[in-house]
Structures are given as C-alpha cells and as structure tokens.
Amino acid sequence: MNDRPKIPRFLGLAAKPAGPWRAVLIAIPFVLCLGLYIAASQARHAENPRDKILPTFTQMGEAVNRMAFQEDARTGKYLMLADTVSSLRRLLLGIVLAAVLGLVIGIHMGLFPGIEALSSAFVTVVSIIPPLAILPILFITFGVDEVAKVVLIFIGTFPLICRDTYLYTKNIPREQITKALTLGAGPFRTTYSVIMPQVIPRLLDTTRLSFGAGWLFLIASEAIASTDGLGYRIFLVRRYLAMDIIIPYVFLITLLGYLIDLALKKTVSWKYSWYREQNG
Amino acid sequence: MEKETNFLYLENVYKSYGPKTVLDDIDLAVSEREFCTVVGPSGCGKSTLLRLVLGQEFPTSGTIRMQGEPLGFTDTRRGIVYQRYSLFPHLNVLENVMLGKVMEMGFFRPRSKMKAAREEAMEFLSRCRLGEHTRKYPHELSGGMRQRVAIAQALIVRPRVLLMDEPFGALDPGTRESMQLFILEQWEKSAMTVFFVTHDLEEAVFLGTRIIVLSQYYIDGREEGGARGARIVADYKLGDVATSTKVKASADFGGLIEKIRHEGFSPDYRQHVTEFNLTHPDSFQTLEETERKKG
Numbered sequence: 366m367n368d369r370p371k372i373p374r375f376l377g378l379a380a381k382p383a384g385p386w387r388a389v390l391i392a393i394p395f396v397l398c399l400g401l402y403i404a405a406s407q408a409r410h411a412e413n414p415r416d417k418i419l420p421t422f423t424q425m426g427e428a429v430n431r432m433a434f435q436e437d438a439r440t441g442k443y444l445m446l447a448d449t450v451s452s453l454r455r456l457l458l459g460i461v462l463a464a465v466l467g468l469v470i471g472i473h474m475g476l477f478p479g480i481e482a483l484s485s486a487f488v489t490v491v492s493i494i495p496p497l498a499i500l501p502i503l504f505i506t507f508g509v510d511e512v513a514k515v516v517l518i519f520i521g522t523f524p525l526i527c528r529d530t531y532l533y534t535k536n537i538p539r540e541q542i543t544k545a546l547t548l549g550a551g552p553f554r555t556t557y558s559v560i561m562p563q564v565i566p567r568l569l570d571t572t573r574l575s576f577g578a579g580w581l582f583l584i585a586s587e588a589i590a591s592t593d594g595l596g597y598r599i600f601l602v603r604r605y606l607a608m609d610i611i612i613p614y615v616f617l618i619t620l621l622g623y624l625i626d627l628a629l630k631k632t633v634s635w636k637y638s639w640y641r642e643q644n645g
Numbered sequence: 646m647e648k649e650t651n652f653l654y655l656e657n658v659y660k661s662y663g664p665k666t667v668l669d670d671i672d673l674a675v676s677e678r679e680f681c682t683v684v685g686p687s688g689c690g691k692s693t694l695l696r697l698v699l700g701q702e703f704p705t706s707g708t709i710r711m712q713g714e715p716l717g718f719t720d721t722r723r724g725i726v727y728q729r730y731s732l733f734p735h736l737n738v739l740e741n742v743m744l745g746k747v748m749e750m751g752f753f754r755p756r757s758k759m760k761a762a763r764e765e766a767m768e769f770l771s772r773c774r775l776g777e778h779t780r781k782y783p784h785e786l787s788g789g790m791r792q793r794v795a796i797a798q799a800l801i802v803r804p805r806v807l808l809m810d811e812p813f814g815a816l817d818p819g820t821r822e823s824m825q826l827f828i829l830e831q832w833e834k835s836a837m838t839v840f841f842v843t844h845d846l847e848e849a850v851f852l853g854t855r856i857i858v859l860s861q862y863y864i865d866g867r868e869e870g871g872a873r874g875a876r877i878v879a880d881y882k883l884g885d886v887a888t889s890t891k892v893k894a895s896a897d898f899g900g901l902i903e904k905i906r907h908e909g910f911s912p913d914y915r916q917h918v919t920e921f922n923l924t925h926p927d928s929f930q931t932l933e934e935t936e937r938k939k940g
Contacts, residue, residue: 538730543701546719548802549748558747562735639782643734 420609428609444598449617452595455511456576456583459518464572467526472564474527475534476542476556485531492524497585509590514583521582522575529571534564566637573629580622652677652838653698653806657931658707659874660693667693669874670936671707673857674927675840680832682841682849685859686910689875691842694859695808698840699723711805721745724804726812731795732783738794739779742766745802769797772834773827789820793827800835807832809841813848822890825852846902851893855925856881860909865918866938878921879908880928 373380375390382390406419420428433445440447473480474488500517507513537560545559587596595618602610634641653675660668667690675681683691696702697709700719709716732741746762747754770776773793783791792812799807809828813821825848832839843849849856858879865873881901892898907914908922918936923929 540725540727540730541733543699543719544725544727544731544733544798545744545748547699547721547723547725547799547804548745549721554748559733559744563733637735639734639784642782642784 417606418608420612424609425613428607429613432610432613445614445617448593448595448598448614449621451593452583452587453621455514455587455594456518456579459515459583460522460572460575460579462515463519463523463526463575464568467523467530468561468564468568471527471530472534472556472561474531475537476560477552481531488524488527488531491520492528496521496582500586500589504590514586514591517586518579518582521578522572525578526568526571526575530564530568533567534560537563566633566640569629569633569637573626576622576625580618584618651675651927652679652712654708654710655697656708658697658704658709660690660697660702661705661874666874668697668704669861669876670931671877672929672931673877674929675838675855676927677838678836680829680839680841680852680854681857682843682853682855683857683859684843684846684849684905684909685875686861687844689859689861691859692810695810695840695842698806699725699808721802722805724799724802724807726792726795726799726807726809728811728814731791732798734783737780737782738770738775738786739763739766741783741794742769742797742801744798749802766797766801769801770794772831773797787820788816789824792816792824796828796831800831803835804837806838806840809839811843812841814844821848826890828852846905847893847898850883850898850901850905851890853883855927856883856905858905858909862909862912862915863918863921864915865936867935876918876921877923877928878916879905880921880923880925881905882925 374382374386402419403422406421409416409419410421429445433443436442437444470484470488474484475481496517499520500513503513503516503520507516541559542555545555550559583594584596584599587594588600591597595614599611599614651674653673655671655673658668658671658673659666671694683694685691693702697704698716700716700723711722733744736744743762743766746765747759750758750762767776767779770779773796775790775793775797778786778790783794786794795812812828813824816824828839828841829852841849841852856879857877859875860878861873861875863873863876863878867873908916917939918930918932919939921930
C-alpha cells in the first residue's frame, strides 16, 4: 500500500525536478529564444531579402569567417583575435591590480585600527563616485590610450573589492588574533601568515563577481576612444548596422566571461576547499 | 609576606569601562603549578580578569606582575584556549599545532627545523590521542577533538600560564568529563600554572587545586548605591590531585559546592568585605578604612 503523495516534477514548493527532465527544463528557455529568433529572422527576410537587423545563421557564419579566419586587408591582422587579446589585456590588468591592492589595503584596514581610521571614510567616498563620470578626466590626464582604460577598470572595481576585504577581515574573530600573539606571531606574521591565507578565497570570490562591472567599463571606454578591442568593434560596425558581426561578438564576450567565472570558481573549490565547507 | 615575588601577583586591580566598574580591588597571589579555577555569576567579570592576565587589556589602576616583572602585551608566556574559534580554519590539525614552532623560526624555515617541529607536533598530537587525524581540517572535527587540538596548539610553546575561558562549555556532558581528565593529565605532565574560568561549579571544584569565587554580591563600608565591581569573595584550597570522577558524588564535594553557590551566587546573601572566606594560604586583601566600616 502506497501512502506517499505524488511528488510534483515542476510545480509547487515540494517539487523535485531531477535527472534528464532537469536537463530538459534547463534547455527550454534557450531553445525558446533561439526558436523565436529564427522565426523572426525568417519573417523579415521573407519580406526583405537584404535585411540586416536579424541576420540568418549563414550570414553570421560568413561574418565570423571574415573576422576570425581572414586577414584584414588594411592591418594584416586577424581582427577577432586581435580584438580579444587587446580587450582581455586591458580587463585583466585593471582587475588584477584592483584585486592585489584591494587585498593588501583591505586587510590592513581590517586589522589595524589606525589604518582603518585613516582610510575608511575616503574609500567609501571614492566608491560612490560613478566611474564613468570621471572617464573624461582620465582621458584628459592619461590620454586616450591604454592607461586611461586600465585606470577606469581599476577605479570601477577597486573600491568594492577593498571594502569587501576590509569588512571580511574585520569579521574574523578577534580570538584568532589573540591566539596568534600567544603563539609568538608579531603584527607582520599575523597579517601575512595567519590572516591573509584566510582572506584570499574570499578575495577570489569577490573578484569573480566584479568581472561584470569590469566588462562594463572596458566596453564603455573602448566605445568612446579606442582603435581596437571587442567593445570598439561592436560600436564601430553599429554604423553599418552589421548585426552579423555584433551578435557573434556579444556571444564571444559572454563566453569569455563565463570561462573566467568558471576558472575562478574552480580555483577556490580546488585550492581552498576548506573555505567552501565553511562558507558555502 | 613576600607576595610580590609570587609567580603571579595582582594588587589593587580595578577595571572600569567608562562609568561601570567591572573589577573592584582584586588582590590575588598565585603560586606556580597551581590549577586555579575561577567561578562567579554571569557577567561578573571572570573573562575580564582573564583578559587582564593575558595582556589583551590593561587595568584601570593597580599592578599585575609575573615573577616580579610587570606584564606587557600578549606574548608566548601566556597561552589561551577559548570556548569557540579555537583553531585556524585554513590549516589542518598538524599545521595548527605546529604554528607556534613555525612562528619561532622567523621568515626562513630551514628544512631541519621544520622536520623537528613536525615531529614535536606529532608527539603532542599522539599524546592527545589525535595521531590519526593530523590531515583533517577543523571543520571536519567534532567539538571535543577541536578543543584537544587547541590545547595541544597552546601547549607546544610551553607557556608559563595556560588561560582557559570556559573551554568545555560547548561540549556534551560525556565529552566534557573526558576533557576534564584530559586537561588534568596535560597539566601534570607540563608543570605549568592553569587559570580556568568556568560556569560549572562541579567542574571547578573537581579540577582545581584552588578555587576563586568572583562576585558582585557583597557589602562594604563605602556609600550605599555606589557602583560595585566584582571582588574575590571566597578563595579555597582544594585537594591536590583529583584521582577519578567518582569524587564528584561524595558528600564533601556536594557540600562545598553548595557553600560556594550560597556565598557567591545569591544576590540575597551579601557578606561584608571583612568576612570573606579567604582561606587559601596565598590569599590576601588590601582594604581601605572606608571599606572596612560596617554600616
């Protein structure tokens, strides 16, 4: 005799979507979007064969072939690759700088009350300034070349990473620091041997979440003043309504973002497994 | 009365936080190798006293000396075991215990010294019956195991005084009893002085060679309604070594517990400062004339 109620597969609080059915559910929104796009694209092309707004997959394939696998007539470079390299270089430089400085400054702010008193209010104010509003200042100061863009990405991501590290360090129980002192650690050893290793996985998590903002500032600065890059290309070909280039480029950016996110997530799980157990 | 040369010496120690006096004229002399348990009602200032001896905080007035020298900031002469947050979560058991030895080495860690440190840590760990768990991380250990690691971690740097702040408070009764026997074992082997703060009167009377009762329930000659911090209202010498937990069931044991509960923990029963039961040979009191007055 079976008294158990039927467990719903989808609806309600007690639902358990499992196994292959789960994969189906995950795929549904993607398939729907794709289907809608294809239908819309075909409808537009039926009316106007030279439509550029919703290119067919063939058209996009041709554009990708041109950008990725053929040398550009003017510069001799493979444009998609050159754009990717330039953009990633700017993005990674800006964010890595923000992460390293955010870690060092944040930890010292969290551990040493003197440094906290000195910098806490200042960092808060800096974090409120909208970075895009000071982009013109950066262009004036640093020119329209690489430096201004890297600095923008840095200014856009550093305050959050710094404050997050600072608050996380502050929340480490004071008992640990006292304990370290009774074991013979001075302020230097306490900061770098005892506290920093605990904060690094948190830093990696926060940096991973800052990449979204990083891409935003990268693309904005490339759109305004650049000679290459993923953002530059998108805004350049906008004038020719080249959606067959724009859509693949957006996919590329999404893919890169996803891979970076995955890499950082896996690093924390693999090298700092104790952190996941503790903090989830 | 050469009390100043006692191992640990506190005289006229007051501790206030703003207008509130937490510790009021503490006079305490402790000999070496004493197992000193400290009890008192909640919030009376037991942990504050511990923090003063630890060097984490400093008295508002009064002197604290260890072997004649004033105590400074926290250092390796005093070890600490807390109730929670005892271990470093990013290190495994072996690394946690080794940490004290690694700190001795400075920035460069020669292989030979690391090897010696590892062996010494392993020895402490097997002494604590944790030899099988050296590669585990704190989050993988039970409460009792964590506290054992914390004790080993503190002992490896051979502190002169081991301070313990309700270390077994978060453990279940069975584990608590085995930990009590465990700490007695470690104390006997290491010849150090122990300062053990606890809520549990039974535990305090069982473990200690000396029991100090801190309480804010007393009267003295000073004006009524004035703020009173906690004082040492009772100080007893207990039997030297507890042999087994069966002693907890004896009549003497129960009688002493009742007496302490009455003297220190009842807001309704307040003794005058001059009538405290300070019967331990090392105990002493420094009283002003105003305090001696009976109302």
